[in-house]
Amino acid sequence: LQLVESGGGLVQPGGSLRLSCATSGFTLDYYAIGWFRQAPGKEREGVSCIGASGGITNYADSVEGRFTISRDNAKNTVYLQMNSLKPEDTAVYYCAARWNICAIRAQGLFDYWGQGTQVTVSS
Secondary structure, rough: OOEEOOOEEEEEEOOEEEEEEEEOOOOOHEEEEEEEEEEEOOOOOOEEOOOOOOOOOOOOOOOOOOOOEEEEEEOOEEEEEEOOOHHHHEEEEEEEEEEEOOOOOOOOOEEOOOOOOOEOOOO
């Protein structure tokens, strides 16, 4: 089972990025996918999650209204569209998978993790 993040980079405040989480080795249809991030010197935190059906999405308060999570099971990929980026969004972003149901506040319940992609928001 493999998850590979991409789409990170350097962007100015107010800019946008779209992260991708490409999955392989399992049937994405049955898994919830979460996005997490870890800033330097801080603990990893949950950002967003989308349930297996795609009908349920969760967001951290800090990104609500700016980030949008979506999934394309036919492409085995989950996306995180990030708009109105702020310097405090700077972090390594990880995607992770668990069976069926989101658990954005319980990282330990996610079974499979990617290696992360760096997002830097700076002028």
